[in-house]
Each structure stands twice: as C-alpha cells, then as structure tokens.
Amino acid sequence: xxxxxxxxxxxxxxxxxxxxxxxxxxxxxxxxxxxxxxxxxxxxxxxxxxxxxxxxxxxxxxxxxxxxxxxxxxxxxxxxxxxxxxxxxxxxxxxxxxxxxxxxxxxxxxxxxxxxxxxxxxxxxxxxxxxxxx
Numbered sequence: 376x377x378x379x380x381x382x383x384x385x386x387x388x389x390x391x392x393x394x395x396x397x398x399x400x401x402x403x404x405x406x407x408x409x410x411x412x413x414x415x416x417x418x419x420x421x422x423x424x425x426x427x428x429x430x431x432x433x434x435x436x437x438x439x440x441x442x443x444x445x446x447x448x449x450x451x452x453x454x455x456x457x458x459x460x461x462x463x464x465x466x467x468x469x470x471x472x473x474x475x476x477x478x479x480x481x482x483x484x485x486x487x488x489x490x491x492x493x494x495x496x497x498x499x500x501x502x503x504x505x506x507x508x509x
Contacts, residue, residue, distance in 0.1 A: 418482070423485075425490065426488075430447070430451025431471075432448060434447040434468040434471075434488065435466070435467050438455065438458070438463070459478075460479070461479070462478045463475055464476045471491060
C-alpha cells in the first residue's frame with residue numbers, strides 16, 4: 376500500500392482526493408477498532424464477607440487460569456479485570472473455604488465465605504504446638 380500522496384495531488388478534483396484519503400484512513404481505523412475489541416476486558420466489582428456478613432479485608436480474588444489477582448480492601452470490596460464474562464473467579468482466605476464463582480455475564484459479584492471452624496483445635500506456644508483438649 377502506497378501511503379504517499381501523488382505528485383499531482385494539488386490538481387486532483389475534491390472527490391478524487393476524498394476517495395484516496397478514505398482508502399488510506401479506513402483500513403487504519405478498522406484495524407484500531409478490531410484490535411480494541413479483541414483485547415476488551417471487563418471490570419468485575421463486589422464485596423467479600425464471612426458467615427456473619429462482616430467484610431473480609433485481605434481476601435484473595437484470582438481469575439481462574441491466569442495470574443491476575445487482587446485483594447479485598449478494609450471494607451471487603453474488590454475490583455478485578457476479567458478477559459471475558461464467561462471467566463471464573465477463585466476467592467480464598469486463610470481459615471475459610473475457597474470458592475470458585477462463575478462470572479456468567481455479571482459485573483457485580485458478592486461472595487460469602489464459609490468458615491472452616493478448625494482453627495480452634497490448635498494452641499501455639501512459644502516453643503512448640505499442642506492440640507487443645509476440649
């Protein structure tokens with residue numbers, strides 16, 4: 376494709392000038408729009424809470440199959456970019472069951488994590504750990 380203007384450009388009628396410019400500009404614009412659509416990502420927002428509906432700060436949210444991760448803030452809120460609305464989110468926090476959530480064309484996903492309730496069974500002392508006798 377020749378991107379230079381012809382030497383007789385100044386004497387060409389306006390209609391021919393417009394046609395030649397369109398031949399140069401349209402393919403470039405089409406390429407820009409197609410590349411933008413190919414790399415489109417969607418922002419997913421929501422909150423992470425526990426069984427008692429209290430916000431969980433520091434929960435990890437990851438897009439399944441990728442290295443894209445984020446953490447929830449002090450109010451349990453998060454925001455993460457997903458490559459498509461068919462992606463899956465993996466939500467985890469120490470002492471709670473890990474959950475996998477399908478995005479399913481949603482842009483707001485609130486997750487409640489269930490406690491494992493097994494952290495009370497161990498008592499840590501300064502030099503060893505022992506099981507708690509109940």
